[in-house]
Amino acid sequence: MKTLSRENGRGKREMGLARVTIKDVAEAAGVGVSTASRALNNRRDVSEKTRRHVLAVAERLGYVPNSLARGLLLGKTKTIGVVVSSILNPFYAAVVAGIENRLSANDYKTLLFNSDEHPEQEFAAVKMLMEQRVDGVILAPVAAESVTVEHLVDAGIPFVLVARTASHPMADYVVCDDFAIGHLATKALIDKGHKRILMVNSVGNSSAKLRWEGYRAALEEAGIPYDERLVRPVSPFEPVENAVSEALDEGLKPTAIFSFCDYMALGIMKVLRERRIRIPQDMALISCDNLDFTALLDPPLTTIHIPKYEIGVEAAEALLAKIEGDEERRERVVAPSLIERGSV
Amino acid sequence: MKTLSRENGRGKREMGLARVTIKDVAEAAGVGVSTASRALNNRRDVSEKTRRHVLAVAERLGYVPNSLARGLLLGKTKTIGVVVSSILNPFYAAVVAGIENRLSANDYKTLLFNSDEHPEQEFAAVKMLMEQRVDGVILAPVAAESVTVEHLVDAGIPFVLVARTASHPMADYVVCDDFAIGHLATKALIDKGHKRILMVNSVGNSSAKLRWEGYRAALEEAGIPYDERLVRPVSPFEPVENAVSEALDEGLKPTAIFSFCDYMALGIMKVLRERRIRIPQDMALISCDNLDFTALLDPPLTTIHIPKYEIGVEAAEALLAKIEGDEERRERVVAPSLIERGSV
DNA sequence: TTGTAGGCGTTATCAC
DNA sequence: GTGATAACGCCTACAA
Numbered sequence: 220m221k222t223l224s225r226e227n228g229r230g231k232r233e234m235g236l237a238r239v240t241i242k243d244v245a246e247a248a249g250v251g252v253s254t255a256s257r258a259l260n261n262r263r264d265v266s267e268k269t270r271r272h273v274l275a276v277a278e279r280l281g282y283v284p285n286s287l288a289r290g291l292l293l294g295k296t297k298t299i300g301v302v303v304s305s306i307l308n309p310f311y312a313a314v315v316a317g318i319e320n321r322l323s324a325n326d327y328k329t330l331l332f333n334s335d336e337h338p339e340q341e342f343a344a345v346k347m348l349m350e351q352r353v354d355g356v357i358l359a360p361v362a363a364e365s366v367t368v369e370h371l372v373d374a375g376i377p378f379v380l381v382a383r384t385a386s387h388p389m390a391d392y393v394v395c396d397d398f399a400i401g402h403l404a405t406k407a408l409i410d411k412g413h414k415r416i417l418m419v420n421s422v423g424n425s426s427a428k429l430r431w432e433g434y435r436a437a438l439e440e441a442g443i444p445y446d447e448r449l450v451r452p453v454s455p456f457e458p459v460e461n462a463v464s465e466a467l468d469e470g471l472k473p474t475a476i477f478s479f480c481d482y483m484a485l486g487i488m489k490v491l492r493e494r495r496i497r498i499p500q501d502m503a504l505i506s507c508d509n510l511d512f513t514a515l516l517d518p519p520l521t522t523i524h525i526p527k528y529e530i531g532v533e534a535a536e537a538l539l540a541k542i543e544g545d546e547e548r549r550e551r552v553v554a555p556s557l558i559e560r561g562s563v
Numbered sequence: 564m565k566t567l568s569r570e571n572g573r574g575k576r577e578m579g580l581a582r583v584t585i586k587d588v589a590e591a592a593g594v595g596v597s598t599a600s601r602a603l604n605n606r607r608d609v610s611e612k613t614r615r616h617v618l619a620v621a622e623r624l625g626y627v628p629n630s631l632a633r634g635l636l637l638g639k640t641k642t643i644g645v646v647v648s649s650i651l652n653p654f655y656a657a658v659v660a661g662i663e664n665r666l667s668a669n670d671y672k673t674l675l676f677n678s679d680e681h682p683e684q685e686f687a688a689v690k691m692l693m694e695q696r697v698d699g700v701i702l703a704p705v706a707a708e709s710v711t712v713e714h715l716v717d718a719g720i721p722f723v724l725v726a727r728t729a730s731h732p733m734a735d736y737v738v739c740d741d742f743a744i745g746h747l748a749t750k751a752l753i754d755k756g757h758k759r760i761l762m763v764n765s766v767g768n769s770s771a772k773l774r775w776e777g778y779r780a781a782l783e784e785a786g787i788p789y790d791e792r793l794v795r796p797v798s799p800f801e802p803v804e805n806a807v808s809e810a811l812d813e814g815l816k817p818t819a820i821f822s823f824c825d826y827m828a829l830g831i832m833k834v835l836r837e838r839r840i841r842i843p844q845d846m847a848l849i850s851c852d853n854l855d856f857t858a859l860l861d862p863p864l865t866t867i868h869i870p871k872y873e874i875g876v877e878a879a880e881a882l883l884a885k886i887e888g889d890e891e892r893r894e895r896v897v898a899p900s901l902i903e904r905g906s907v
Numbered sequence: 908t909t910g911t912a913g914g915c916g917t918t919a920t921c922a923c
Numbered sequence: 924g925t926g927a928t929a930a931c932g933c934c935t936a937c938a939a
Contacts, residue, residue, distance in 0.1 A: 240932055251910040256934060266908065281718070286694045287635040288932035291915050296631070307660045309653060316651045319677065328691065331675050333663065347672065350630045374625070488859050512854075515832050517861025584916055595926035600918060610924060632916035635931045 239282045248276040259284065290352060298328040299538065300348030302367075303359045303382075304336045304455070309510050310480065310527055311359065314382055317531020318357055325539055327354070334361050336455040342367045349374060355538045360385045362423045377541040379549065381534040384425040391541065391549040393534040395525045397426045400555045401433020401477075404505045404523055407557055408475045409441045413503060415449065417466055417473035419459060419483055422452035427479065430507075434477065449473060459486035467494070475503035475563070481510045484520060504562040507555075519560035526553055583626045592620040603628065634696060642672040643882060644692030644700045646711075647726075648680045648799070653854050654824065654871055655703065658726055661875020662701055669883055671698070678705050680799040686711045693718060699882045704729045706767045721885040723893065725878040728769040735885065735893040737878040739869045741770045744899045745777020745821075748849045748867055751901055752819045753785045757847060759793065761810055761817035763803060763827055766796035771823065774851075778821065793817060803830035811838070819847035819907070825854045828864060848906040851899075863904035870897055 245255035250269060257265045258273035259282075265273075290296040299322055303311040319329045330353060332344035338361050345367050348356055356378040360368055365385040371378045372389050380392035408416050418434050421427040431450065438445050448471055453462045463486070466473070478484040484506035488498065496502050498518055506513070509524035530553060537549040589599035594613060601609045602617035603626075609617075634640040643666055647655040663673045674697060676688035682705050689711050692700055700722040704712055709729040715722045716733050724736035752760050762778050765771040775794065782789055792815055797806045807830070810817070822828040828850035832842065840846050842862055850857070853868035874897060881893040 241934090242932080245910095252933085253911080253935075254909055257909090260934085264908070269908085283690075283693045283718075285635070285696060285932050287631045287640070287696055288915085289934075291629070291631040291635055291917090291931090292933050292935090294915080305660070306650060306663075307653075307656055309651075309656070312651055312653070312656050316649070316677075319650075328695070329675065331673065333660075346627075349627045351672070352629060352631055374627075485856060485859055492859075510856075512829060512856040512860070515829055515836075515861065516856070516859050517863075519861075585918095586916080589926095596916095597918075597920095597927075598925055601925090604918085608924065613924085629916050632931085633918075635915095635933090636917050636919085638931075 239280045241282070241284070244273065244277045244280055244282050247280060248273045294352075295354055296328075296352050297326060298330055298351065298353045299535075300330045300332065300345070300351070300353040300356045301358075302332045302334055302341055302344045302348075302356065304361065305333045306331065308482065310482075310508050310525070311382070313527035314359070314531040314534075317528040317533075318381075318535045319531075321532045321535035322539075327539075334359075336361050338362055338366065341365075342370065345370060349376065355379075355542050357381050357534050357538055359383050360424070363425045363428065377538060379534050379538045379541070382426070382530060391537055393530050393537055393549070393551040393553070394425070395530060395555050396552045397429035398433040398436070400426075400507055400523050400525070401430035401435075402437045403433070403555060403557055404430075404477050404507065405434045405437035406441075407521070407559075407563060408477065408503060408505060409437060409443065411475075411503060411563055413475040414443050415446070415471065415473045415475070417463075417471065417476045418450045419463060419466075419476060419478050419487060420450060420452050421479045422454050427452065430479070446471070453479070453483065459483045460490050463487050463490045473502070475505070478504065478506040481506050481508040481513050481520065481522060484513075484522075488516070498562050506562075509558050514560065516562075518562050521560045521563040522558050524556045524558050529553065583624045585626070585628070588617065588621045588624055588626050591624060592617045638696075639698055640672075640696050641670060642674055642695065642697045643879075644674045644676065644689070644695070644697040645702075646676045646678055646685055646688045646692075646700065647703045648705065649677045650675065652826065654826075654852050654869070655726070657871035658703070658875040658878075661872040661877075662725075662879045663875075665876045665879035666883075671883075678703075680705050682706055682710065685709075686714065689714060693720065699723075699886050701725050701878050701882055703727050704768070707769045707772065721882060723878050723882045723885065726770070726874060735881055737874050737881055737893070737895040737897070738769070739874065739899050740896045741773035742777040742780070744770075744851055744867050744869070745774030745779075746781045747777070747899060747901050748774075748821050748851065749778045749781035750785075751865070751903075751907060752821065752847060752849060753781060753787065755819075755847060755907055757819040758787050759790070759815065759817045759819070761807075761815065761820045762794045763807060763810075763820060763822050763831060764794060764796050765823045766798050771796065774823070790815070797823070797827065803827045804834050807831050807834045817846070819849070822848065822850040825850050825852040825857050825864065825866060828857075828866075832860070842906050850906075853902050858904065860906075862906050865904045865907040866902050868900045868902050873897065 241255050242252055245252040255273050258270040306312055322329055334341035341361050358380055359382045363386050368385040368387045368390055380390050384392045435445055451462045451466050453459055478487055498504050505521050507523040509522045513520040513522050533551055585599050586596055589596045599617050602614040650656055666673055678685035685705050702724055703726045707730050712729040712731045712734055724734050728736045728738055779789055795806045795810050797803050822831055842848050849865050851867040853866045857864040857866050877895055
């Protein structure tokens with residue numbers, strides 16, 4: 220029965236891995252394991268003298284506590300799982316940065332997964348997180364109807380949706396006011412005299428739906444008829460360039476474009492540049508996110524600011540509260556704002 | 564003695580957490596735990612019939628394997644720790660994306676930490692990773708002289724440096740050829756007739772040092788005297804704008820600027836714009852990274868392409884090989900390339 | 908204040 | 924092909 224342990228032990232020693240356990244520390248310090256444990260965890264019920272001694276011995280031996288063992292015993296890992304579509308998207312990078320900073324302030328680790336906008340990948344990620352026994356999950360759901368959210372609710376894992384919502388009545392969330400975004404952007408365009416506004420939208424998620432509603436509301440308020448053909452849902456797997464080119468070729472004669480995000484705006488600008496369509500003289504362009512490079516584009520991009528980092532921070536706080544046992548529903552909607560620059 | 568376990572059990576059940584263990588599955592399926600384990604892990608030494616039965620029962624009960632327990636026993640977590648300065652930096656976002664994709668292809672999880680360019684934070688991150696018992700670490704060291712690297716070597720944890728190196732002779736790494744970058748950029752400027760080239764550099768890390776050497780080499784080859792005042796090391800905590808403004812105010816009369824990265828170039832462009840210094844007519848600007856927005860800046864930025872994603876992939880592969888027991892040293896240096904656009 | 912022992916959930920070993 | 928059992932490293936209730 221020693222085989223397993225010896226093999227493991229040797230394997231690790233060969234690689235020089237920290238094989239020192241609390242038992243080793245206790246023995247070397249000439250105390251019992253529980254005393255060592257108490258000392259290591261800065262508990263009060265140890266004499267100051269032994270505490271110092273144990274700590275010194277642990278240091279000398281290069282003792283590294285094993286979170287796996289601790290997590291297994293305690294049923295808590297101090298780890299939060301985060302699932303967003305892609306960390307390559309600076310929008311989510313900012314959100315995640317906010318989450319991570321807030322979480323680490325409370326001594327929580329962040330386990331990050333990308334869904335790449337695939338519901339299956341999203342689900343698989345959450346499954347992994349459950350196996351890792353994370354204490355909670357922060358999720359930017361791929362779709363409004365999300366099996367993943369269902370699963371999270373069933374499993375009883377504390378979670379908070381971020382940036383996007385899902386239609387589950389139990390879900391807490393921290394999002395930007397997407398209706399307001401759609402309305403704000405469209406109205407800004409209308410105020411400049413535009414009537415035929417091409418909306419290059421995302422598809423499937425809650426933001427796309429709500430911004431579209433905001434777009435329609437603004438049109439209606441201004442008495443401008445809604446033209447379905449002017450709304451282009453672009454899947455994340457399709458290059459924006461194609462969608463824009465198509466729309467432009469169909470003779471819809473838009474005079475302005477409302478882009479779902481700054482990244483799409485980049486593609487749109489590329490197409491316009493190739494076609495020698497000048498911004499804003501021939502075509503106005505407004506976008507969303509306010510990523511930091513937008514101010515230095517040619518022309519500087521008019522965009523809707525979304526407090527990305529702050530949304531991440533708030534999501535983390537909401538989750539922390541839930542984990543601490545706060546039963547209150549959290550439905551936080553933060554306000555966007557218009558950043559006027561040269562593209563409208 | 565039941566107190567602890569009962570309390571844990573209840574606590575979890577209250578929250579609805581998956582409390583189903585392999586033992587529960589075994590009992591419900593009417594088999595022993597080892598049989599259940601074999602079935603769940605798709606081992607051959609189980610009859611197809613029982614395998615299917617066990618799997619069905621597990622599914623019905625909503626069994627979620629506990630990676631903590633498994634990791635504790637096996638001494639392997641299938642988790643890799645990654646430490647970069649900041650995921651907010653699109654350069655590292657790309658590197659991490661490459662790492663994550665390659666790793667998940669081999670069923671490894673990625674545990675991500677930011678160092679924020681602080682050696683202490685970097686060290687703390689690695690400490691956490693060790694507590695989590697990660698199987699390996701990928702690190703973009705803050706400084707060339709790194710206690711963290713030392714620590715990693717001492718602990719015997721397989722690791723690979725990425726994007727930057729450290730001066731430890733034992734360290735494997737995957738980097739871009741920073742000397743070549745410095746040389747390439749400087750030469751491109753020299754070829755356009757520039758002689759007074761302001762280098763806005765980073766500080767402390769290996770890339771900064773090597774690019775500076777490349778810069779000097781290119782100058783020397785062209786017979787241009789090296790002027791120390793034209794090299795500006797900018798710490799990550801200092802806004803580039805200040806450094807550039809200062810340099811400009813000192814009457815050094817540079818005709819071109821070599822920026823350490825596209826992000827710094829953004830700040831540089833802001834300053835130049837405020838001062839009504841035209842690019843490239845009054846001042847040439849070349850940068851590094853080739854982030855995707857650079858093509859659409861005003862003017863489009865000439866920059867050195869660094870294969871960020873690929874570097875991440877290669878680092879992951881190198882680490883995987885090490886973990887599999889490959890003893891071979893890995894010192895991979897990938898080539899940069901010049902992307903000529905309108906800023907030079 | 909300190910030591911002893913049990914168990915968290917899993918898998919490898921060994922006997923059947 | 925299957926089942927019992929011993930660890931992995933840790934923390935805490937209890938006894939001393």
